[in-house]
Amino acid sequence: MFQDALFVPDRNFRAKAAALPVAALVHAVVLTLLVTIPLLRVGDLPEIDLTDVIVVPAPPRPPLPPPKARAGNPGGHIRAKRAVAASADPWRFTPVVIPDGIVEEGFGVEGVEGGIEGGLDYGADGGFPRNFIGNMLYTIIGEPAEPVVRAAGDIRAPRLVRKVEPDYPEIARQARVEGVVILEATTDVYGRVTGVRVLRSLPFLDEAAIEAVRQWVYEPMVINGRPRPVTFTVTVRFVLKNSEERAGDR
Template sequence: MGVLLAEIRRERMLAGSGRQASHAQDRHLGPELDLRIETRVVSGRPPSGSRTKSWLWPASLLIHAGLLVAVVVVPLLMSEPLPVPTREARAFFVGPAMVTPPPPPPAAPPAAARPSAPRPTVPPSPPPAAAFTAPIDVPDPVVLADPLEPGPAGDGAPAGEPGGVAGGVAGGIVGGVLAARTEPPPPVVPVRVGGEIKEPKKLKHVSPVYPEIAARAKVHGSIVLECIVSRQGHVTEVKVVRGIPLLNEAAIDAVKQWAYTPTLKDGVPVPVILTVTVHFDL
């Protein structure tokens, strides 16, 4: 584009300088002015290059304008409108978790075939009775003897054995008596140690296990227990008389493992009630 404008300016300058030179020559020539002008008009022709360059500038301008329109304007006209952003709202529903039903219980094994009931046996039918045939000769009638007359009644058996039960006893023996009912022995009541009942001697001692939670809390003290010692010397029952909640169970477990010598009363072993004390020291 710049080259084209420079060429146009150069042509204008050359044309202006030519006109000035012709005016100067006309002034100097005087009478020959009309002839030269006529000669220039008749015979003077612009060079072929000047005609070609005269339409170059408009053509170049049109080409550049067309390119500009094709590059800038056409894409703007052909461009599609931008999509309008749309907001989408999605709703989610959280349902309860699907609980898989438990598998069905295994099918029960087929029941064993029941033995068929034996068919009732039909007793054989008795043979048909022989037909009765009347005898030809009728026998003489039979004469029945007189019935016997009852004799005098004698002394009967006594009414029963003394010491029996009215109506008798099933499976009893004639002349036997019922066995005397035996009473269960009275329950043995444990006696408390003291006075004539001396405290039994301990044969086995088990120390209590200090509870960990009580040790961390630095709980200590003495537990007073009342226990029952059987006739064999084993501790059967334990009751807390005075204790500490964190230490009671450990004391009871230890005392239940103790063993004593049997306690005698009138030469017979008896259970006794004994009071013991268990100490817990840190």
């Protein structure tokens, strides 16, 4: 009977043990709400008292006392010295006496040390011909464009001073095309090529020849002391030799 009393299960203990987690959870939720609700509440902002501020200017300084009279000046007055600013430019000041007329300033031409008084009418030996530069500038700026002169007979083609080698097109190299392209070029008074047209064509090579000649620069053509545009013939030769491309002009 004593053993049976020791091992009798307590139903109330089991019920209390099962309700313990639920009670702990409820207490945790209540504590969380008690902490977070005051934080989430938006409080009213405190009122701020505004005070009008009036800015009053400072009172003026009292006048300075008069200076003490010196022994040589019994009246006590001090004469102020007039400071006149010295200027190196006299034209900034209005003259006291108005002149009767205006004197024109002369623009003297200073000569060169060792020169001849009065100069030379036709320049010196070894210089340009008379009015060469003047005629050139007048031709370029003042007069209408001069007609184009064709290089023929006594008029020779201008001298080439800058040459750009033409490129050998890949299609012409593969087709083994070689030969001569004859062009007609026109230069302006400065020696620059302004126009190119084909006189004798060669398949696949015309554009390469034209593109190269457009970049060439010639010596200006001067006829009777005046620069003139000139038209002349240009020969561009394309040669294939030992699987190597070579292009040139004649």
